[in-house]
Amino acid sequence: TSVQTDWRVNVLIIVLTEMRDKLRKWREDNHRNSEQIVDVGEELINEHASKLGDDIWIIYEQVMIAALDCSRDDLAWTCLQELKRQFPGSQRVKRLAGMRLEALEKYEDASKQYDSILQDDPTNTAARKRKISILKAQGKSAEAIRELNEYLEQFVGDQEAWHELSELYINEHDYGKAAFCLEELMMTNPHNHLYCEQYAEVKYTQGGLENLELSRKYFAQALKLNNRNMRALFGLYMSASHIAASPKVNATVKKANVKYATWATNQINRAYQVSYARCLL
Amino acid sequence: MGEVELSCLAYVKMYLHGCLFPRCSVNGLLLSSSPAGGAVCVTDCVPLLHSHLPLAPITQLGLTQVDVWCAQTQQRIVGYYQANACVSDNSPTPCALKIADKIAEQCNNAVLLMIDGGKMSPDYRVPPIVMYERKDTRWTLKDKHTIMLRQWEETREIANQLLDSGDHSLLVDFDSHLDDITRDWTNQKLNAKIAELASPANVCTWMSRVEK
Numbered sequence: 125t126s127v128q129t130d131w132r133v134n135v136l137i138i139v140l141t142e143m144r145d146k147l148r149k150w151r152e153d154n155h156r157n158s159e160q161i162v163d164v165g166e167e168l169i170n171e172h173a174s175k176l177g178d179d180i181w182i183i184y185e186q187v188m189i190a191a192l193d194c195s196r197d198d199l200a201w202t203c204l205q206e207l208k209r210q211f212p213g214s215q216r217v218k219r220l221a222g223m224r225l226e227a228l229e230k231y232e233d234a235s236k237q238y239d240s241i242l243q244d245d246p247t248n249t250a251a252r253k254r255k256i257s258i259l260k261a262q263g264k265s266a267e268a269i270r271e272l273n274e275y276l277e278q279f280v281g282d283q284e285a286w287h288e289l290s291e292l293y294i295n296e297h298d299y300g301k302a303a304f305c306l307e308e309l310m311m312t313n314p315h316n317h318l319y320c321e322q323y324a325e326v327k328y329t330q331g332g333l334e335n336l337e338l339s340r341k342y343f344a345q346a347l348k349l350n351n352r353n354m355r356a357l358f359g360l361y362m363s364a365s366h367i368a369a370s371p372k373v374n375a376t377v378k379k380a381n382v383k384y385a386t387w388a389t390n391q392i393n394r395a396y397q398v399s400y401a402r403c404l405l
Numbered sequence: 406m407g408e409v410e411l412s413c414l415a416y417v418k419m420y421l422h423g424c425l426f427p428r429c430s431v432n433g434l435l436l437s438s439s440p441a442g443g444a445v446c447v448t449d450c451v452p453l454l455h456s457h458l459p460l461a462p463i464t465q466l467g468l469t470q471v472d473v474w475c476a477q478t479q480q481r482i483v484g485y486y487q488a489n490a491c492v493s494d495n496s497p498t499p500c501a502l503k504i505a506d507k508i509a510e511q512c513n514n515a516v517l518l519m520i521d522g523g524k525m526s527p528d529y530r531v532p533p534i535v536m537y538e539r540k541d542t543r544w545t546l547k548d549k550h551t552i553m554l555r556q557w558e559e560t561r562e563i564a565n566q567l568l569d570s571g572d573h574s575l576l577v578d579f580d581s582h583l584d585d586i587t588r589d590w591t592n593q594k595l596n597a598k599i600a601e602l603a604s605p606a607n608v609c610t611w612m613s614r615v616e617k
Binding site: 156261262263291294295297322324325326328329331339354355358359362363395396399402403 | 428457461465493499500
């Protein structure tokens with residue numbers, strides 16, 4: 125009967141809307157939950173492409189990238205063909221083709237692809253960053269660092285690039301330069317507790333009394349911004365304890381740091397007590 | 406140097422740790438519940454980090470907490486494992502050597518284990534691991550014949566099953582614990598699952614499947 129069909133269509137619309145909203149949320153939050161995206165996206169594309177309107181294209185892009193992440197070249201290829209057909213000659217699609225070559229470890233070909241994008245559009249930041257990713261994938265850290273520094277001279281506001289550079293420096297044990305990158309990030313993102321906490325960790329790792337005191341200050345700052353950051357809490361405890369135990373500090377400083385360490389210990393114990401209680405519920 | 410035996414439990418958790426964070430370098434500690442002296446029996450492992458491996462605070466924190474837990478549970482830290490994000494390079498990084506050195510200070514025949522990401526496929530015939538031991542002050546490659554993984558095929562099957570069922574997401578490393586302290590980095594739940602799969606009844610089922 126027509127009532128039954130209407131009911132079924134309504135359920136379908138609800139389900140589709142939910143799937144579409146999920147994909148949109150993951151896109152907006154830049155989530156790399158590739159397996160989930162492939163799960164939801166593949167079904168949407170295969171069964172319901174016609175009902176998605178113009179959203180289909182951005183979904184093809186999102187699903188393609190997720191498919192590459194999961195070694196699903198079959199799915200990535202399908203998405204790429206659809207996008208090529210709809211947007212012939214597009215730089216954005218060219219970049220996706222390049223990413224597929226990267227996933228297949230055809231780095232030379234991928235690099236050429238990005239070079240051809242940059243020939244037409246030298247300011248194409250996506251292509252430049254993909255080239256740097258290739259260097260990273262090949263283990264060419266020093267080159268990746270050099271290229272990324274050059275990139276940041278031109279595009280000084282690129283947060284993602286500053287963070288990537290800080291990670292590369294950390295892996296090379298170049299803590300001074302990693303700290304510099306994190307300082308840039310903290311300046312432009314003063315409310316981000318994660319940058320404060322990472323900066324504190326780098327300072328702690330560098331060692332020495334001055335760096336320890338800086339690390340304690342920034343662990344404390346991270347806690348001010350987010351009082352549930354456990355790394356910052358433990359970091360505060362550890363840095364304050366080390367300072368208090370140092371033979372180079374006077375009695376006042378020692379006393380203050382013992383106080384900080386004690387405070388941190390109490391907060392940590394409280395946090396764990398709350399978590400145990402939650403587990404028992 | 407001596408023989409090293411790697412238990413099913415330790416191997417499976419290490420392997421799943423690598424699988425859970427395929428884009429990151431991961432590391433962890435190898436534990437033994439056997440007394441010191443003689444062959445090294447790695448009976449368990451604690452997955453530690455999947456981010457910022459070279460940074461000191463969380464590593465120190467992890468080492469301390471695992472130390473305390475070991476004292477409470479009659480275990481010892483006998484080694485360290487790491488899997489590099491870049492699968493083409495499985496050589497120990499400076500931070501791996503540093504941590505392994507620290508462990509060797511307390512444990513004579515400590516081992517350093519690198520997981521070879523390039524060889525981690527479901528049907529790989531030998532365990533994708535490379536082991537190092539300390540000779541004088543340097544970490545040198547261990548002779549493969551001194552490394553024992555009893556019942557390798559069953560162990561591999563268990564790892565594959567957990568991956569297929571999605572249960573590898575049960576694994577909690579120290580990093581994840583700090584993100585949500587209600588999560589248990591001693592992995593009691595996952596340990597129970599692995600023990601269940603390793604029980605003789607289950608092993609018989611596979612062997613018959615393998616034989617078919």
